[in-house]
Amino acid sequence: MEKDNQVGIGKFALQLVLDFSDETDAANKNHSNSNYDFCIGKTGAMDLKKVVSAIETASKRNQIIKEDLYRETHALYHAILEAIQGVTRGQSQLGEIMRTVGLRFAVVRGKPYKNKAEGEWLAVALYGTIGAPIKGLEHETVGLGINHI
Amino acid sequence: MEKDNQVGIGKFALQLVLDFSDETDAANKNHSNSNYDFCIGKTGAMDLKKVVSAIETASKRNQIIKEDLYRETHALYHAILEAIQGVTRGQSQLGEIMRTVGLRFAVVRGKPYKNKAEGEWLAVALYGTIGAPIKGLEHETVGLGINHI
Amino acid sequence: MEKDNQVGIGKFALQLVLDFSDETDAANKNHSNSNYDFCIGKTGAMDLKKVVSAIETASKRNQIIKEDLYRETHALYHAILEAIQGVTRGQSQLGEIMRTVGLRFAVVRGKPYKNKAEGEWLAVALYGTIGAPIKGLEHETVGLGINHI
């Protein structure tokens, strides 16, 4: 029998990164009996392309998306860019304007709508810190991107 | 004796809006023994200025910020704009591009850094839905803005 | 027997709006033996939401997308916004910054990739004029948005 997805795919992704930031195993334990597929990971960079790349690689390696289908890469890519907008708040730049991020990410795939014709969707959640490239000169940041797949 | 703020001010604000979206009372119960001051509320609009206004009004009414001090209004305003960037992902517009939001917000004020000289900071968290002005044609969205005060 | 789509979906959409701007019937004649589904139309406004709305309405009325499926509305909406970026070049605003557009639009749906697993995609092409709200004080503008559906 299929379980119902009682929690939105975005909220589920956010809770994953918030739990994950405390303790990695907890994330896997608490959330593994969901109907959603997901993967979690970490990335730190002064370089947005490393953030994009880390999330894409993890998503393909964990088979959240099919590596050889452009439509799935396209869906994931735009969800990542939207999540980055939340993290960078206005300018999708890091090192170019002297800032760096340390992020946890979650990529979630599943059917969040009751109407099954709505099909599968992707959520990318990011949570961590952003700031000067000096330890401690930073504050928290979050982002969420959602796309149909 | 002062309790320690074990949770970051941004994460605390995010958890408030995520809990709040399930059940309002829960938010108040679970989080009221924190060292942070906070208020929570709802706003729905095709109009960003209503979102800004709802958050500012709630923050002043709940004495999270001092109404007559421009520096506090200025700090809150920029935190709100940053949170809106996450919600709108690229264009801080709603009705102008035919979309609407239904949001819960949390405004949190406190001292998130161990070094007390860092003083007070503000976090504004937003969580809800964004989409076409037709019920159901929408997905989740989130935003977080943080500023010194 | 299925014909091959020899022309990219974006180029096909652009040719539709460029032909259309000369003579409406020509557009239908020259392009109707394609494998793509499409609709064409006109919109003029100082208001982006009227542009979005005109394209969405035409796409639903001509059954390019299914009205009651959010995933299809979502795909079209983001393709429209991307096309608008080309038209407005930097700020997705019209009347707010004292300018107006007169546009022809084409919405095209089909399978542009040889690998059939790539499925269906949407292209939105816009071509027309942008300028001051005074006849003649305007120049041409174009935009193209593409999304998987």
Add this chain to the structure above:
Amino acid sequence: MEKDNQVGIGKFALQLVLDFSDETDAANKNHSNSNYDFCIGKTGAMDLKKVVSAIETASKRNQIIKEDLYRETHALYHAILEAIQGVTRGQSQLGEIMRTVGLRFAVVRGKPYKNKAEGEWLAVALYGTIGAPIKGLEHETVGLGINHI
């Protein structure tokens, strides 16, 4: 005998709005023996289109640009938009995000380059306040746009 323009057209425009903000007549006295043509004015609004419109109207009335030539309107319009970017710092919006401006503007036309083949250029300078729509809750803001004409 033609005087040399010893001061850049942008600096000249900025000095006009900075002087003007102290005392209007001073602006005219101190700067009237320059080789540049200019006009100065005031505008206050929650609406960018009123700012654009006030500057365009003053420029045409004072014959800084020719009303019926699109190329001159086009040059001025883009210089105004660039100056507005400085004033609004990231989002060319006022009332939409609950803020208002009170601005002095200067529009300057002339030949700022020694090589006469460089021809005429336009500078638009803005200086004033931006903030909440409540007196006193505001700070200073400036913008400068420059374009060939």
Add this chain to the structure above:
Amino acid sequence: MEKDNQVGIGKFALQLVLDFSDETDAANKNHSNSNYDFCIGKTGAMDLKKVVSAIETASKRNQIIKEDLYRETHALYHAILEAIQGVTRGQSQLGEIMRTVGLRFAVVRGKPYKNKAEGEWLAVALYGTIGAPIKGLEHETVGLGINHI
């Protein structure tokens, strides 16, 4: 006797890049009896500055603009940036956000308005693909920038 420019300068530039993408010679044949001056070329990069540079170099080498006049470089530069907005749709970035382009460009110069006092204008059209730096993971993209010169 001077031929009339029956086609807008933007449409002419777009048709050049669309034809060019099929067969280079065709572009030169079909369009060479126009009143517009133009050049066409190709550029592929993960780097916007290579795109800007390729178009500027081709325009100077083909004497579409005068190399030593800043006003002409300035006009071309802003037309290129506007065309890039259409290609990148929201963020003028390529490699920084892990994407690459393969583009054909056309730069057209001439008098598109009946009123000869409107003088010369420039159009920059771009057409090609944008996507992941992996062959096939890409879709079409277009951009058009127009400026007075």
Add this chain to the structure above:
Amino acid sequence: MEKDNQVGIGKFALQLVLDFSDETDAANKNHSNSNYDFCIGKTGAMDLKKVVSAIETASKRNQIIKEDLYRETHALYHAILEAIQGVTRGQSQLGEIMRTVGLRFAVVRGKPYKNKAEGEWLAVALYGTIGAPIKGLEHETVGLGINHI
């Protein structure tokens, strides 16, 4: 006896960079009897992070902000980014889109409001040239950022 700050902190910062651009010593002489603390400097780059870094370093070395307090670095950083918006007018990029700047900067700290509870504020003013990386192919540019501290 405390002197009154008759001039706004933003105007004061602008006058510093405008005077400075003529003659460095003049800047120090004319402005040193103000109630504001300030530092001035120069920076030239195709790289925004060098601009950010030059201003931060000068501000810390001249004790305009406290190096080890994140809240002061945070306030300065956002004021710098706002000033850069004015300089770059729409895209906070330099070398990425083939342009370079030569800038004078002023960082001013003080109490610009009569109500002493408004406390200290920071202004960052930038003035100089922006253009192609070729001498002479450039025009003036300005930016101003203001933040509470």
